[in-house]
Amino acid sequence: MSYFRRSGFRAAIASLGMMLLAFLLAIPVAHAAEVMRITFIRHGESTANAANIADSSVPGPVLTEKGQQQARDIVKVLGDNNYDAIYASTMVRTQLTAAPMAEYLGLPIQVVPGLQEIEAGIYEGTPESDAVKGYLQAPLKWLQGDLDARIPGRSTAGNSMHAWAVRFRRCTTTGTGMWPRSRTAARSCSGCS
Structure with missing residues (x-):
């Protein structure tokens, strides 16, 4: 009788151990489902960059030949990261930079x-x-905590880092339909704002 009790006890311990192991193995999987990775890629060299001119206008300048090559080169570096989506701003240089990756991934x-x-x-x-x-x-004031500092001459609506952060959170929050939780390649000029 004691053999059956011991083997039943061992089976119970083994079952509890297996359940604990399954639970612990499931934690990273459950956590991974909640993680969103966004890769920001600066646009390739634009004609304004090549001319040393500040140009943040929309739709803005196109890419130079060097910028087009930079866009093709980034595919070699990041193309196999299995991205789920590619986003770009309304600026033409970001869309031109994203085009080779989009073509490579079929997105x-x-x-x-x-x-x-x-x-x-x-x-x-x-x-x-x-x-x-x-x-x-x-931007230096933003780094010091003054998120409402503005660049002179910018439009009054949404021209602070605080306003940008609100827009960015809105873009990346699940449920907006813009950026689902996924591995996302985002194209943007100089980071994004």
Whole structure:
């Protein structure tokens, strides 16, 4: 009789051990289903970049030959990451940068308004080397916690980092239909804003 009790006890312990193991193995899988990975890729060199001109206008300039090659080269680096979607801003240079990856993966480019670089404001059309000092004043303040700092000459609606963060959260929140929880390749100019 004691043999059956011991084997029943062993079976119960083994069953509990197996259930615990199954539970522990399921945790990373359940967690992985909740993780969204977004890869931001800066656009290739535009004609404005090549001319050293600040240009954040929409739709903006096209890519140079070098920028087109950069767009093709990124496919070699990231093309096998099994992305589920590709997003771009309304800026033509981001869409042109995304095109080789979209073709490689057989995915459409989904254009998302508001996913674009920070507007240059009064520095629009000026040499980048001259604009950088003034243009960077607001982003430096953002790093210091002043998320409402603005670049001079930008439109009054949504022109602070705080307003951008609200738009970005809206884009990445599940349920909006824009970015489902997935491995996503997003194209954007200079990060996004």
